[in-house]
Amino acid sequence: MQFVNGQVKNDSLKYYSQLALKPQRPDDLDKAFNYFQNHYENAAQNNKLSFVLNDLYYISSIHYKKGAYEASEDKALEAIKILDANLDYEKNTQLRKSFYTLLGLLYYEQRNQAKCLELYDRVLEITDNARDSAIVYNNISNIYRRDKNLIQAKAHLLKAYKVLPRLTDTLAIARILDNLGFVYSLLNESSKDLPLMQSALELREAKKDTTSLYTSYSHLAEYYYKVDSLDKSLKNALKAQEFANHINSPIYRHDALGMLTKLSKDSHAKAYKILNDSITNADKERASKDAFLKYDNSEFKRKALESQLKEEQQKTRTIIAVIAGAFITLVSIFIYFLLKSKHRKEKIQQVYDTESRISKQIHDEVANDVFQFMTKLESESLSNSHLIDDLQDIYSKTRDISKEHGSTEGDDLFEDVIKDLVLSFSNASTSVLAKGNADIDWESFSKMKRTTIYKVLQELLINMKKHSHASIAVLAFKNEGKKIVLNYSDNGVGCNLNKSTGLQNVENRIESLNGTITFETEPHKGFKTQIII
Template sequence: MKLNQILSSFFFICAIGGYSLLAAEKATINNLNLGYALVMEPTDSLAMIKKQIGAFAKKKEYNKAILYSKKLLDQAQKLADSSTIANAYWRQGFYFKKINQLDSAFYYFNQAYILNLSINDSIAIGDRLLDMSNIQKSLGDFNGGMITAIDGLTYVEPTNEVEVIIGLHQTISVSQKELGNYNEALRWNEKIFTLLKKKPTSKIAESSSYIIMTTRANILASQKKYQESILILDSIANKTLGKNDLEYARAICNKGHFMWLENASNAESEALLLASLAIREKQNSATGLISSTIHLAEFYFNKDKKKALSYAEQAFENALKIKNDVALLEALDLILPLKHALGVDATTDAILYSKTQNNLEKTKQAIRAIYAATKYDNEQLEKENLKLGAEIAIREKQTILAFSSAAFALCLIGFIVYYKNQQKKRERLEQGYKTELRLAKKIHDELGNDIHYLMAKIEQEDESNASVKNTTLLQNLDHIYRRIRDISKEFTPINTGDSYGDDFAALIKSYGSNTTKIITKELPLDFWNAVPKQTKIELFRVVQELLTNMKKHSQASFVAITCAKQKNVYTVKYVDNGVGFNPNEHSSGLGLKNAENRMQAIRGNIIFEPKPSEGVSATITFSI
């Protein structure tokens, strides 16, 4: 191919390369209102309506139970019966949870909580906060669930309502375990056993002791104390054998999984996992089947990938059946690398993963917003009451005015020092960028033009006398020229103004190709408005570094990048299905070090979760 054809192709390639939750809930409620109009009979007593609700619930006709719970609410409101109004809200929340519409369930539990606050029913308040925290926990919002549960304890700890207190302790213990705080998880779990010793006849001791014991076994296993964990599970299995099949299946499933974690060659693990699955299939327990098939997929992951994929897909189907997004993501976390390893196209699964993850995040945020607004209103009411009493103590506060002034002065001085240091840091970083730009321009304008000139000169020579060596030389020179143009592109100034979001999205999409699919989502126009200029630059470069590294080394067939923000905290999640790497062998890699240094410069953080042969996951977080 002639040189001018090569260059024409090169420049052409360069040119080419260069519903919300509230709406959904409203629709659901409107549909229920249509049905409600058909069941409303104003003469029905509250007791009669409750009886009808119970009959529907017994037959698992939960949609009808929701309709009649709304009917109960309207009748109770006409009678101004606060207790029944709260009960009607709770019933709607309970049955929405039964059909796995967790956002609607949380909304109605919250409505009941608000009414219980107004009538100062501490036990009911704690009970509703327990319902709400359990929904947050089931969605994977462990921080939010723990905060809600702790709020609930402030209301019920002074009472003798042991069942509610233990339920709140259980939620906190599980949340701490999932957050990796194992000692704290054990501490809260131990509190439950202390309460049970004081109240051995409580209902919780009879109905939920196995769950509490299983939680303790899970925490110990997370600490790699497998033998202690297995002893607890053996105790549960011995007590439930022939008496409670579901609890027995749970115990032997966990035991088989922990034995495998301790020793992947343990022959008993497979038998226990399969025995548990058989029981759960007989009982038709969807949640139990998800747990069994997930553990079996993990067990066979490195032994028989086809069998592992089969179990992972069974978990996926059951997760779809009960509309459990958390379980769906857990199944897809196994399906994607397994299909990649088996050479099966996983594009649809990758898109579903991104969509499910986004929907789950929206649900978490919507639920947090519901409770945060209620909590704020309650705190404002408390503040107004306190303000009336605070007026009496004004004179006493005057005595500390001098100390407050001194503290303010010290804070002001500290702020000024901090601001000056930050200003110097920004100046140093900006100087570094200017140096990079000068270097890039020099390489492009001088060295690049010289090489281009040399290429043109060689092209003028008689092609009939050109040797293979000259052809190779031309190809190498062309390669060098491409690299120089890439350097110039890499250090191009970044627009941090209104078009930053478009440029950021264009950067991500530019790394896509026929062999690599890039998945991201469209962000609101004002998503990046509050982010400082320097932070935008550093984030842009870090994402560019990740994508460049992916392009060079990972052999990934898909990449997913999602951006989210909560208050003043921004999170950028990067996932690919490439070859991954061993962090122990690449701990000093220049690209990774550059990314870490850039995030440290803006007081941010980047966490890599590489798995050899399974891809790379990186989580970027920073605050503004």
């Protein structure tokens, strides 16, 4: 999987990038490796950051495809270390996604499921487009499929399948169709399996992509073996071996020979395959422990560097605040802001009191009357059950309106109130995540301010549920000096920004707290909001 964009308009670079990503001949990977190794050494000598990072990605990727996992990991971690030292680099997030994903593939091969899932979760947190999300869901599915957790494998592939109409990458579409069909075959859902795998094969043949064609024929060989069509299984296994030899990939050649051995009638060959698989898996598990330590060490250094950077930024803000404070000497200005603040608080309190009063009135006078009427209808055994159902709907809507405009918290901590809000908007098709919630001292805020923040978050999630069709949404909280920053993002369909009543209410509420809010969205690029209070 590749997230890295071409960073220069250089014909040679584009040519060798294609050789590395989609090798078609036995010596393609070797040619690409020699080119990028030389290019990297020259870029490093001349301190060309973008070239260095781009070259490291391809070098690491080629090592991975040739089965040199330790060398691949070393190059990926070298790149992450450079990214940690250059947090303000404009492509930092984009490149970090690429290297996290590549490390995920490495640890997948080394049987380290926990570290794979951790890395892919990190990628999902910073992903803002449908293609990247679909590919990550596909990779997560592969982890669960190998561990024979086919229900989870299918669930994550269906998340990827859901965004197919928004994809234009033919090979990405083929990958999802092929894997979903293969999982269906393992679950014995025979009406769906073979058509999906054949559709994927047709897309790959149209693109003439040797690497992905190997995967199609390998899956078809497994499928026909499972349904006891051994002639067709052997035919597809031989095609898979042909493509594996053509691109000279040790990983693919090993897997292809394993399938052919399984099809062999020689009992000694089958016994050898079982023993060889056992030894190979044990070696990978031992290697995964070392990989775990290397990655954790890199993450520790990155977090320490980020902490140091935040501390320096805090010192800088403190110095600026002291200098600015020296110029605020006029008492009239101080009084002006004091009166303005008092007026604003009174206005917020009025809004809060009004909403609470309306909520109580709706619940006490309308919802209770409807509920009593429903009880009366049921006791009189009226035959019109539809009337009771309609009243039940009216009662539910009235209760929901009361809840939406009423008080957000009782004796619960506000941190738990936000957790409950996030959980209430999460379901099988949409994952809502909250980061940094526990780091905010919510109890230092007034109840009125907490209520306003809650309603803003609620409005953003309602807007997501109604309009964005997102599969993942993230609420991120962090302290910046005396202020808190709330970042919201989702990977939905996006739009040309036109503030609806809901978004206008969000803006008004934040302004009433003397905060700032910015919206960022474009069609097919998700929706983002930053709030500073």
